[in-house]
Amino acid sequence: MERISIYQLFTITVFFQLGTSVIFGFATSAGRDAWLANLFSCALGILLILIYIVLMKMNPGLTVVEWFPEQLGKWIGMPIAWLYPLLFIYTAGRILSDVKFIIPDTLLPNSISWLVIPPFLFVVVYGVASGIEVIARLTEYLLPMILMIIIVEVILLFFSDVLNIDYIFPVIGQGWGKIWTAVWPTGITQTFAETLTLAMIWPLVKETEKVMKVTIIATIVTGITIALFSLMQVLVFGEDTLERSMYPVYILMQQIEIADFLYNLDAIVSLIMILTAFAKLTLYFYAAVRSMQLLLKLNSTRLLILLVAIIIYTMGMTMSENLNKHIYVGIHIFPLHLWVPLLIVLPFLLLIVTVIRRKFGKVSSK
Template sequence: MERISIFQIFTLTVFLQIGTTVIFGFASPAGRDAWLAILISTIVGILVVLLHTYLFALNPGLTLVEWFPAQFGRWLGIPLAWLYPLLFLYSMGRIFSDLKALIPSTLLPGTPPWFIVVTILVVIMYCVFSGIEVLARFTEYLLPSLFILLIIELILLFSSGVVNLKNLLPILGKGGGEIWKIVWPTGITQTFGETLTLAMIWPLVKSPEKIRKVTIVATILSGLTIASFSFMEVAVLSEGIVQHTIYPLYLLVKQIAIADFLENLDALVALNMVIFAYIKATIYFFAAVRSIQLLLNINDGRSLIFPLALVTYFWGMSMSRNITEHLYIGIKIFPLYLWMPLVIILPIVLLIVTLIRKKWANWQNKQLQKG
């Protein structure tokens, strides 16, 4: 049985939460207060993470798709559990749709989208075939390097003299309404609600009792990272440009220019975004394969990799006709009608049922002891 360390689950959590969130800047509609909306989303997101980790503590040793049959019974629990691998595959397809728009626009202009998706999918398939330990070791070594690079990028932006803090004023100039529209439901579900995906991996962690603390720390780090770059995007580019730019982080790094020597670092940040998206997609794919393996009671989930890869390929290539439609679905439709019911509402119902069943079991035990 594969096992991963507590630091490895920390790095996987950070990669999952940051993922594609930094690519499009979901909080851009909040304008100069986008960074504040992200910080508030982080605070509320911690509550969602507490919900997920508490459910894991109440169902020790069980994965996400095993919680529902355990608490609702097989006839209701298994159909509900099947919703999650479908969600994982659809989310992975959305990441492919992100990448097929991002890479030709930044790193490889003119490259056919199908070639980009197939190339990344092959690497993901190989990684999942090799096992979660391989991905965990990869993120363990990669995350510190990427964060050092991100810090260097922030320092270079300040050194370039392009930061104008007046672009951030007035704070809350439009009131809290625009911020709340970002926080609920997109800010909570798109970044922090997705942490529920890791419930397919948590039983493999060597020190499961530390998962809650480590996941909360990872959530804080992810939120601060996303908020920091959102802060810099507004301070450098101004509110108007951020609100009308598809890739604000990419445009932000293009502003770095020091002594006509350090310039054109945009390709580097685009590569960073691709790496975050790749790891997030791999986590989704592993979660989908493992959940279907458990639901079908298959000994080796590797036989599922190729057919599920075909599903995600066709899903990713056909789910939207253009980037505008893709963003509209991802920000307005997907969080409200898919993520909200599956990562917040259904887990809350599951928590209530679990607590009731445990109290009932404790009461019965006391009655038996009295008898």
């Protein structure tokens, strides 16, 4: 059986949580308080992650799709469990659709998406076929480099004379209502509640007793990173421009210009955007394949990988006609109607059932 280290779990978690969240800036609807919305979302997200980890400890050695049959029985638990590979596949399709728009708009302007996406997906398929250890090693090598680039670019922004501290005031000037609309449901579900997907690999960690500590630390790192980007965006663009930006991080780094020789760093940011999307897509793909393998009790995953790749490619290339519609669904429809029931409601209900079964099980055993 494949195993990953605690540090690899940390890098996987940060990569997964950054994903496309850092690209589109889903809290921009909070305006100048977007950074506060991100921090608040992170705090509530940690509470959700604690629920997931408690469920993991109550179901030792089992993945998320095995929790439900274990606690609810075959007839109720199995249909619910099958909702998760379907969710993983659909979300992977959405991420591929993100990449379909990102690459022609940033890294390779005017490129044809149906020519660019197949090689990208092929690398993802290769990663999934190679196994979680290979995926973990990749994130282990790439994360320090990406975090260093992010830190350097934030420092360069400070020296580019583009920050305006007045843009951030008044803090909470429009009340908590506007912040809460960014927090619920998108802010909580996007990035943080999605961490439930990683419950598919938690049993593969060598030191499972440290999963809680490492996952929480990784979540804090991610939350601070996303909030820092949001704060920089507010200080550079102001509220009005920020709320209209499609790729706020990409546009933000275009503002770096020092001494007329250090500029045009947006290509590096484009590469980071693609790498984080690649990591998140690979992990969703892996979770979909592994969950189906466990539910179907299969020894080989080759046919599953091929089948899932075809489905993800078809969905990614056809689900959205344009970026505006794609982002609208991702913010206003998808989180409320899919993520909230599957990532918040069902795990919470499962926790209640598990606690009750444990309590009454102990009582009856006495």
